[in-house]
Amino acid sequence: MRRAACVEAEDAMAFGEPSGDVSIHIAGCPSCRARADAVALATEAVLATTGAPLDDLSRARIGARLQAEMNRALVPGPPRRLMPWVAAAAVILVFGAVALLRPAPVSVLTPYVAAGTAARGGSAYLSLGAAIDRIQVPAGGIVRASIADHGRAAIIGPALLTVQRVSDREITLDLSQGTLIGDWEHGSGVALSITSQGLTARIVGTRFLVRAGERVAVAEGVVAVDSLSVSAGQVFEAGAVGPMRADDAALLADEASAIGPPMRTRPTGIVILAGTPDGALVRAGGSIIGPAPIAAVLAAGRAELVASAAGFESETKEVEIAPGATTTLGFALSLVPSVVPVVPVVPVVPPPRPSPRPVVVAPVPAAPVLEPTAAELYREAEAAMRGGDRPRARERLERILRVYPDDSSAEPALYDLARIAYEEGDRKRAEDAVDRLLARGRDPSMRESASYLRCRLILGRTEEGRWLAELVSCFNSFRRDFPSSAHDPEVLLLLATAWARAGRCDTARPLLDEYLERYRDHDGAKTAEEWRTRCGP
Amino acid sequence: MSVAVALVWMELLAAPVSAPPEDTALPLIDRALRGDRRAFDEIYRRYADEVHRRISRLVGPDPEREDLVQQVFIDVFRGLAKFRRESAFSTWLYRIVVNVAYEHLRKRQRRPADVVALELLEKADDRANPEESARQRESLLRGLAMLERLDPRKRIAFVLRCVEGLSLDEIGAIVGAKAPAVGQRVKHAQRELAAMIERDSKRERKS
Numbered sequence: 001m002r003r004a005a006c007v008e009a010e011d012a013m014a015f016g017e018p019s020g021d022v023s024i025h026i027a028g029c030p031s032c033r034a035r036a037d038a039v040a041l042a043t044e045a046v047l048a049t050t051g052a053p054l055d056d057l058s059r060a061r062i063g064a065r066l067q068a069e070m071n072r073a074l075v076p077g078p079p080r081r082l083m084p085w086v087a088a089a090a091v092i093l094v095f096g097a098v099a100l101l102r103p104a105p106v107s108v109l110t111p112y113v114a115a116g117t118a119a120r121g122g123s124a125y126l127s128l129g130a131a132i133d134r135i136q137v138p139a140g141g142i143v144r145a146s147i148a149d150h151g152r153a154a155i156i157g158p159a160l161l162t163v164q165r166v167s168d169r170e171i172t173l174d175l176s177q178g179t180l181i182g183d184w185e186h187g188s189g190v191a192l193s194i195t196s197q198g199l200t201a202r203i204v205g206t207r208f209l210v211r212a213g214e215r216v217a218v219a220e221g222v223v224a225v226d227s228l229s230v231s232a233g234q235v236f237e238a239g240a241v242g243p244m245r246a247d248d249a250a251l252l253a254d255e256a257s258a259i260g261p262p263m264r265t266r267p268t269g270i271v272i273l274a275g276t277p278d279g280a281l282v283r284a285g286g287s288i289i290g291p292a293p294i295a296a297v298l299a300a301g302r303a304e305l306v307a308s309a310a311g312f313e314s315e316t317k318e319v320e321i322a323p324g325a326t327t328t329l330g331f332a333l334s335l336v337p338s339v340v341p342v343v344p345v346v347p348v349v350p351p352p353r354p355s356p357r358p359v360v361v362a363p364v365p366a367a368p369v370l371e372p373t374a375a376e377l378y379r380e381a382e383a384a385m386r387g388g389d390r391p392r393a394r395e396r397l398e399r400i401l402r403v404y405p406d407d408s409s410a411e412p413a414l415y416d417l418a419r420i421a422y423e424e425g426d427r428k429r430a431e432d433a434v435d436r437l438l439a440r441g442r443d444p445s446m447r448e449s450a451s452y453l454r455c456r457l458i459l460g461r462t463e464e465g466r467w468l469a470e471l472v473s474c475f476n477s478f479r480r481d482f483p484s485s486a487h488d489p490e491v492l493l494l495l496a497t498a499w500a501r502a503g504r505c506d507t508a509r510p511l512l513d514e515y516l517e518r519y520r521d522h523d524g525a526k527t528a529e530e531w532r533t534r535c536g537p
Numbered sequence: 538m539s540v541a542v543a544l545v546w547m548e549l550l551a552a553p554v555s556a557p558p559e560d561t562a563l564p565l566i567d568r569a570l571r572g573d574r575r576a577f578d579e580i581y582r583r584y585a586d587e588v589h590r591r592i593s594r595l596v597g598p599d600p601e602r603e604d605l606v607q608q609v610f611i612d613v614f615r616g617l618a619k620f621r622r623e624s625a626f627s628t629w630l631y632r633i634v635v636n637v638a639y640e641h642l643r644k645r646q647r648r649p650a651d652v653v654a655l656e657l658l659e660k661a662d663d664r665a666n667p668e669e670s671a672r673q674r675e676s677l678l679r680g681l682a683m684l685e686r687l688d689p690r691k692r693i694a695f696v697l698r699c700v701e702g703l704s705l706d707e708i709g710a711i712v713g714a715k716a717p718a719v720g721q722r723v724k725h726a727q728r729e730l731a732a733m734i735e736r737d738s739k740r741e742r743k744s
Binding site for chain 1 (some may be wrong): 571577582585586594603606676683696699700720724728731
């Protein structure tokens with residue numbers, strides 16, 4: 001009997017279907033109580049590990065890494081289905097068009113013809129000779145050509161396509177007339193631009209259509225036209241981006257198989273490079289990829305990255321980029337040593353005898369004590385903060401400000417100093433650090449965190465007369481400057497309850513309503529509802 | 538005290554689940570799928586804390602939590618096109634959180650545990666009474682150590698059921714298992730936790 005009750009209690013604890021007697025049984029049964037103890041112990045431990053929400057620096061760090069990941073979003077989707085197609089008409093037209101072509105030193109366009117069908121085991125693509133720099137297609141004709149091994153295009157006549165510029169990093173074509181349907185390999189390391197009667201389309205990848213001087217439509221990937229981003233299913237026309245037209249979509253779909261199999265996408269990985277000094281120029285394989293800190297999508301494989309800045313020694317890092325992986329690299333460039341002062345050579349005068357003077361050896365200056373770099377100091381400070389050693393963390397952060405006041409880590413250092421002081425209850429010191437940080441304002445990403453902390457510090461000043469006015473002003477500014485901040489729910493609730501506590505229900509009510517409308521599923525909804533009830537209709 | 542906790546907990550499990558709020562994430566998802574990167578930023582901003590909290594509960598005070606949160610959003614980003622809207626976005630997100638946590642727990646089991654329970658220590662330090670603080674700290678660390686010894690599947694089922702208070706059907710939808718199987722996992726987890734306490738008590742009595 002007792003055994004059956006224990007089984008029932010066990011089921012109740014696991015399945016959540018307690019009967020009336022189960023609670024009484026658990027209270028009186030040692031083994032069931034032991035189980036309840038174990039469940040309670042583990043549950044409490046889990047609840048205790050929930051911890052604080054993500055801090056702002058972690059949030060920003062993850063955000064930056066996600067941004068880098070998003071750059072990979074332009075990778076095209078799964079391979080498209082090849083449709084059977086006929087090449088004979090194209091062959092005739094291509095040969096007709098080839099007669100109009102002339103070779104040039106910057107030739108990147110190689111006309112080709114396809115034979116066979118997908119149904120018979122795939123098509124063969126036959127090159128029609130050497131690369132050329134100009135394709136003219138008569139009315140009703142279509143010429144298909146590969147573009148420097150990184151893309152393919154169908155040019156529909158009457159059309160004229162010419163190569164404008166070719167470098168290791170970029171190819172520019174001009175479509176002065178006609179329609180071009182292209183497929184460009186994303187991540188090839190070579191950018192393709194197409195100019196057309198005043199339009200400039202920078203092809204990121206992958207399947208797109210350009211109608212000379214009229215519009216650019218995108219079937220897959222992204223094309224930037226005159227600095228506007230045109231995504232899949234969209235068209236750029238008359239200076240604006242809108243939904244793609246049905247006739248363009250049909251043409252793109254028809255040509256998808258005729259152009260050939262989709263361009264492959266080379267496997268890529270992300271490299272995040274950061275260090276000191278901020279803004280150092282980073283090159284990969286000799287090509288500039290941008291100023292550090294930077295997250296770049298590079299072709300998988302071995303790469304040589306060079307960071308350089310005026311007045312500093314360049315630093316070279318070799319890295320193996322694994323496909324799909326993110327590699328983080330740091331650098332700390334050393335200052336170029338200043339010119340060593342030349343010690344004048346004193347002619348050796350034979351000492352008068354018989355009282356020889358000892359040879360005086362000029363003292364060699366002691367080697368300077370190597371100061372850790374700002375990045376090293378910040379890493380040490382982070383480790384100290386993680387270990388709870390606040391004095392050590394503070395010392396390292398203050399040293400960054402003293403020795404490297406212009407370094408990019410100076411602002412995070414100020415923020416961390418403010419947080420440490422805030423956690424220690426030293427409001428004065430916290431306010432001082434936040435004010436210094438906001439006054440510098442060089443790093444926009446720190447502004448949100450610092451502004452939020454500033455408001456939290458005012459919130460702690462309840463003993464002062466004008467604190468409510470200051471608090472409201474601070475929170476209002478915060479909400480205006482950072483409308484989509486992750487702190488917005490908290491700030492909104494604090495603002496609303498501050499007004500309500502001050503007896504200003506007329507002001508609190510719309511704020512509480514806004515909270516309940518926007519953040520109903522947040523933890524503060526219950527509090528907002530309570531205050532809303534207190535404030536009345 | 539423990540009986541009281543168990544009773545409150547059972548009451549919570551028996552409580553009716555309120556109707557889910559409207560899925561406000563759908564317009565954002567549509568925008569993100571159209572290539573609007575700001576929409577994805579907004580998804581990240583909106584759900585980062587929730588993902589962090591859930592990951593924390595599932596894997597404990599692990600130093601790699603930040604990386605796990607990042608992994609969740611990368612998976613969300615990559616899989617957004619596959620979100621079929623048959624469930625709420627938050628449920629789909631929860632599924633990804635659980636998958637990431639499960640993979641992490643599985644890997645962690647294969648290497649020596651290196652969980653620094655700093656948060657637990659800090660939490661315990663908040664208490665005014667040093668003796669009570671020490672007792673609490675010990676108790677929390679003990680609970681955590683017990684969870685570490687559970688199989689990841691059972692641990693996840695236990696946390697979702699006993700801490701998050703989800704129904705067996707809800708957990709089943711998240712972990713891709715039938716409700717009775719989830720119930721068995723919870724039951725086994727509870728049995729194993731009780732057995733651990735029993736073994737520890739015997740050892741203490743012997744020493």
